[in-house]
Amino acid sequence: MKIVHAASEMFPYVKTGGLADVCGSLFKSLAGVGHEVSFFLPGYRKIIESKEFESAKLKVVLQVELGEQFLRGEVWAISLGKRQTLYIIRRDEYFDRSNLYGTRERDYDDNDARFIYFSKAVVQAMRLLDIKADILHCHDWQTGLLPLFLRMAEQETGMTLALKTFFSIHNLAFQGLYPRSSFKLTNLPEEFNAIDGLEFYEQISMIKGGIFFADKIMTVSPNYAREILTPRFGCGLEGALKVREEDLVGIANGIDTEVWNPRKDPYLLNHYGANDLSGKALCQEALLNKVGLKKGEGPVYGLVARLTEQKGVDLLLKRMNFFVKNDCRIVLLGKGDPTYEKALRRWAKSHPEHVAVCIVLDEEMSHLVEAGSDYFIMPSVFEPCGLNQMYSQRYGTLPLVSGVGGLKDTVVDIVSDPKEGTGIVFEPNEEAYAQALEDSLSLYNDQKAFLHAIKRAMKRDFSWKRVTAEYEALYQDCV
């Protein structure tokens, strides 16, 4: 099949979160099983300045209609192998910036124009380059309007650009909401500026475009697909999603098992597998050394996350005393909300023997935290899929996760299922979290059971092989 993806991030080129990891893996794995895959990304500064871009070729020049203007753009292509092409939409005024979406203080003022432009540019590029796709697959709000733009362009030109369009929701909380006045940038007929179109409580919603106008809607775990139909998790869009319920599918993400492999992870000095965990003990030493902690009586806990409300930092902060009281260690790697950063820094300052906090984005360090911890904490309020709980299991680091979204789909609770369990699953409230922490101590003190759980966790298959087969089957079903 000829498959086109469009998103605003893709690992290893540009990443602010899990969206990038998933897009990178999908791109690689679909090409790996024989499909012809193209991927469209905005030409951010980080990409233009990358080594890979040195081999990029200018393919075509665009004139994109945006409101009352026609804006120039360029499409550059990097061939990444037999069946993989990365297309970069270049318009430096929009994308040659130090960050993807904004500064630390606020989002860029023109994100509506930037991503409407990007979505339109992809459609025009597909037309000019004569890419007749079987599937066009768009990800998250930045590309929410793309399926609709594509169909409008098809109507106008009489050409078929893609047989079916897919829209993936990686996180419903990010919706691309803009003032209603932004609608004019879309150049769409006024009928789309309504409740059964893009309008959302007197604003326009880009994610709603994807939900209403893609042929299939996907999300990143079966449980999240069910959850987002309810007011608790639907972020106000549960009604719109209900309308499309029949076309909504959840497939749990996989992980890149080449990048995340404790047997040969290049970021680790010591390697290990399920049958010999001595390397893991050395990784723990290295981690503690790096952050200036010494091993205590209790286990070492790790956390790597964007520090936002979603990731359950409030819950985490309520029980930080647990680690001090039980002579445990906790290493936190994250960046995000300045209030959370400050609160965590305060803990590290007042309890330097037990708490270490690294407020940076550091890929290498994230591997060391995964390898060097005994437990990995994810107390998310909601979690479409989550990746770290899968990395953790592969690295023999038992995850403590709240029972929401994909966390519930990918971690087997050891308290209710001691024979099969690979982590601890709790309800996202203070009491249940406190109990989960206590349970993790009891398990750690029963070293035999603890080791068995580690081995079980390490043997689980989270590879993209299984996931890719599910995507393929779904694509094939649709065309």
Ligand SMILES: Nc1ncnc2c1ncn2[C@@H]1O[C@H](COP(=O)(O)OP(=O)(O)O[C@H]2O[C@H](CO)[C@@H](O)[C@H](O)[C@H]2O)[C@@H](O)[C@H]1O
């Ligand atoms: N300071 C730091 N340094 C280094 N690495 C860091 C880091 N902070 C975070 N990361 C990394 O960023 C990634 C985060 O991925 P997640 O899937 O857990 O969350 P995210 O909420 O971004 O993604 C959204 O999209 C994904 C993909 O579909 C869903 O799994 C998820 O539930 C949804 O919220 C992980 O690879 C993690 O290791």
